[in-house]
Amino acid sequence: MTATTSLTVRAKDPAALRRLLTAPAAGPLAALILASAFFSLSTEQFLSGGNFSLVLQQVMVVGTLAIGQTLIILTAGIDLSCGAVMAFGGILIAKLAVEGPLPPLLAIALGILACGAFGLANGLLVRAVPLPPFIVTLGMLNVAFALTHIYSAEETVTGLPEPLTFLGRTFPLGRTDVTYGSLVTIALFLGFAYALSSTAWGRHVYALGNSSESARLSGIRVNRLTVGVYAIAGLVYGIAALLLVSRTGVGDPQAGQTDNLDSITAVVLGGTSLFGGRGTVLGTLVGVLIVGVFRNGLQLMGVSSVYQTLVTGVLVILAVTVDQLSRKGTR
Amino acid sequence: MSRRDRPVLAVGAVVLALSLTACGSGSGGSQSGGKVKVGLITKTDTNPYFVKVRQGAEQAAKASNVELSTAAGKFDGDNTSQVTALENMVASGVKGVLITPNDSKAIVPAIEKARAKGVMVIALDTPPEPQSAVDALFATDNVKAGELIGAYAKAAMGGKPAKIATLDLAPGVSVGVQRHKGFTEGFGVAADDPSIACSQDTGGDQAKGQTAMENCLQKAPDINLVYAINEPAALGAYTAIKAKGREKDVMIVAIDGGCTGVQAVKDGKIAATSQQYPLKMAADGVKAIANFAKSGDKASGYTDTGVQLITDKPQAGSESKDSGFGRENCWG
Numbered sequence: 001m002t003a004t005t006s007l008t009v010r011a012k013d014p015a016a017l018r019r020l021l022t023a024p025a026a027g028p029l030a031a032l033i034l035a036s037a038f039f040s041l042s043t044e045q046f047l048s049g050g051n052f053s054l055v056l057q058q059v060m061v062v063g064t065l066a067i068g069q070t071l072i073i074l075t076a077g078i079d080l081s082c083g084a085v086m087a088f089g090g091i092l093i094a095k096l097a098v099e100g101p102l103p104p105l106l107a108i109a110l111g112i113l114a115c116g117a118f119g120l121a122n123g124l125l126v127r128a129v130p131l132p133p134f135i136v137t138l139g140m141l142n143v144a145f146a147l148t149h150i151y152s153a154e155e156t157v158t159g160l161p162e163p164l165t166f167l168g169r170t171f172p173l174g175r176t177d178v179t180y181g182s183l184v185t186i187a188l189f190l191g192f193a194y195a196l197s198s199t200a201w202g203r204h205v206y207a208l209g210n211s212s213e214s215a216r217l218s219g220i221r222v223n224r225l226t227v228g229v230y231a232i233a234g235l236v237y238g239i240a241a242l243l244l245v246s247r248t249g250v251g252d253p254q255a256g257q258t259d260n261l262d263s264i265t266a267v268v269l270g271g272t273s274l275f276g277g278r279g280t281v282l283g284t285l286v287g288v289l290i291v292g293v294f295r296n297g298l299q300l301m302g303v304s305s306v307y308q309t310l311v312t313g314v315l316v317i318l319a320v321t322v323d324q325l326s327r328k329g330t331r
Numbered sequence: 332m333s334r335r336d337r338p339v340l341a342v343g344a345v346v347l348a349l350s351l352t353a354c355g356s357g358s359g360g361s362q363s364g365g366k367v368k369v370g371l372i373t374k375t376d377t378n379p380y381f382v383k384v385r386q387g388a389e390q391a392a393k394a395s396n397v398e399l400s401t402a403a404g405k406f407d408g409d410n411t412s413q414v415t416a417l418e419n420m421v422a423s424g425v426k427g428v429l430i431t432p433n434d435s436k437a438i439v440p441a442i443e444k445a446r447a448k449g450v451m452v453i454a455l456d457t458p459p460e461p462q463s464a465v466d467a468l469f470a471t472d473n474v475k476a477g478e479l480i481g482a483y484a485k486a487a488m489g490g491k492p493a494k495i496a497t498l499d500l501a502p503g504v505s506v507g508v509q510r511h512k513g514f515t516e517g518f519g520v521a522a523d524d525p526s527i528a529c530s531q532d533t534g535g536d537q538a539k540g541q542t543a544m545e546n547c548l549q550k551a552p553d554i555n556l557v558y559a560i561n562e563p564a565a566l567g568a569y570t571a572i573k574a575k576g577r578e579k580d581v582m583i584v585a586i587d588g589g590c591t592g593v594q595a596v597k598d599g600k601i602a603a604t605s606q607q608y609p610l611k612m613a614a615d616g617v618k619a620i621a622n623f624a625k626s627g628d629k630a631s632g633y634t635d636t637g638v639q640l641i642t643d644k645p646q647a648g649s650e651s652k653d654s655g656f657g658r659e660n661c662w663g
Contacts (some may be wrong), residue, residue, distance in 0.1 A: 043423070045422055045423055045424065048422075050422070051422055054418055054419070054422055057418075058415045058418065058419075061411075153502075154501075154502045154503045155503060156434055156435075156436040156437045158436050158439075244411075247414075248410065248411070248414060248437055248440065248441070249439075249440035250434075250436060250437040250439075250440065252410050252411075252434060252437045254408035254409065254410060254433070254434060254437075255410065255411060256411075257405075257406060257408075257409065258405050258406070258409070295415065295419070296419050296422070299400065299402060299416060299419035299420065299423065300419060300422065300423045302368075302398060302399075302400035302423070303400075304376075304400070304401045304402065304403075305376060305401070305402045305403050305412075305416065306376055
């Protein structure tokens with residue numbers, strides 16, 4: 001099946017489209033449920049009231065980054081700079097509010113916009129020159145990392161004012177405590193899931209990922225669309241930056257150093273194809289939760305962190321294998 | 332079997348397989364029932380120093396009949412992973428946690444949350460800022476470790492004018508700052524003394540230590556004394572110095588006392604090192620938590636876990652032990 005015919009199929013048959021979009025997440029969801037069942041049986045604490053909320057709270061930062069990463073990977077791109085961009089946004093928000101001193105809400109807005117600017121720059125370089133996304137974002141990773149360390153002078157910023165830490169606070173929900181930030185993350189996931197599956201913009205993103213050339217021929221303004229996706233991803237990283245400072249309660253220049261790879265891990269585990277055009281943002285949520293549940297569950301069992309890394313590695317390879325095999329099937 | 336089912340089944344099968352291996356490799360989580368749980372969070376999993384910390388904790392856990400669970404950051408400076416591990420340990424019902432903070436300031440809110448839930452937190456090796464954020468600190472006196480090799484170097488130079496290279500850790504990391512300060516004080520020079528010809532950061536890494544020393548020798552070819560934050564950095568420096576054929580007239584002093592480092596002292600590559608005792612640090616920490624579980628008495632304040640000058644060329648006025656003693660008490 002060529003990319004063009006697959007496009008026609010999608011446009012004409014919404015049911016087929018939905019099946020195509022949701023199928024890749026079925027495997028990961030099964031994995032998540034099985035893992036949760038296993039940890040529920042093997043530890044007493046896993047099923048306890050606050051534990052799921054704890055996992056949610058632990059994955060909210062990488063989860064939010066992974067939303068932006070999903071958008072970019074759907075266009076057949078990749079973003080290695082997301083963790084570094086978030087770290088810059090985080091330190092910017094913290095420093096502007098504490099030492100600026102700016103009103104905290106203004107500091108937050110500027111931090112999010114700065115991340116958006118990084119995304120915009122990535123998108124422009126990818127399209128205007130054009131350069132491979134891998135190279136552009138690898139360069140941007142170093143630029144953002146260096147700017148973070150220069151701007152912060154390697155100092156951790158403490159004493160954050162209330163609006164910056166608000167999203168890290170908890171409110172009681174039944175027998176557990178939920179952080180406000182987890183709600184923001186879930187809202188973002190639902191919002192982008194809707195935008196990708198039910199708007200023209202979402203369909204264009206998939207079309208672009210399947211074949212940039214066919215998308216262009218069918219009248220999609222691919223340059224504008226790509227730049228927009230990178231810029232939106234940047235803004236999402238800015239929200240992740242706010243979640244990060246609110247969760248840890250400090251501005252940390254060392255933050256986010258492995259989060260680029262962790263976000264790609266989540267996207268891949270969620271069944272999104274690294275070759276673009278296939279996958280869902282809700283799959284990514286499942287992918288993020290798989291990593292979080294394994295880390296939490298193995299720690300509750302007293303298994304050391306090396307095994308957590310081992311399990312994550314095996315799962316990633318497996319997820320890509322499944323993606324490849326099922327791709328072969330559809331050709 | 333339809334094509335759509337296949338990935339689901341494959342993933343399911345592997346998860347089950349993994350779950351079984353995880354079961355086999357674990358320390359038998361659910362069977363331990365009423366045992367007191369102790370957590371240990373180190374900076375990284377790979378640094379031999381922290382491997383020794385973990386071994387010390389494991390031995391003490393066995394002796395005190397408590398259950399130990401361990402975790403670590405992914406890289407030096409990784410605060411987020413440590414916060415997550417601390418939360419998970421508190422959720423698993425630990426009585427106390429031993430932690431070597433990757434970021435002295437950034438870890439504080441997470442420690443406070445854990446302590447608010449009644450968990451005793453002891454910092455190992457590196458104090459948080461402020462130190463009062465933890466119940467107790469078990470650590471080497473890093474300033475003293477620096478002073479010992481500084482004073483030794485002063486004596487060994489025997490009045491010869493010194494041209495010094497300092498191979499430091501990283502900006503703003505307290506261990507590195509304290510050792511450097513101790514060295515200059517022990518040697519008797521001001522921080523900005525012109526005899527310090529070159530200062531470079533190495534991250535405590537051998538390859539970076541070598542590069543740093545190469546650059547220092549380029550800048551000031553007449554360097555005759557090298558202070559290194561640890562022995563890997565010192566050995567990197569030795570490689571650079573040897574490449575210039577100057578290993579006979581450049582003295583290297585270091586801090587840490589790892590087994591490779593002590594061997595380098597024996598081989599004459601490093602003149603002296605200050606040895607610290609991570610095994611004792613961790614063992615004392617585990618015992619303190621076991622004691623807290625039994626008696627309800629919390630450990631408090633700072634416990635100096637000791638530091639010892641190791642050299643095979645002793646100098647008058649510097650109390651030292653030889654590399655044989657160092658070998659018996661080394662880590663890594």
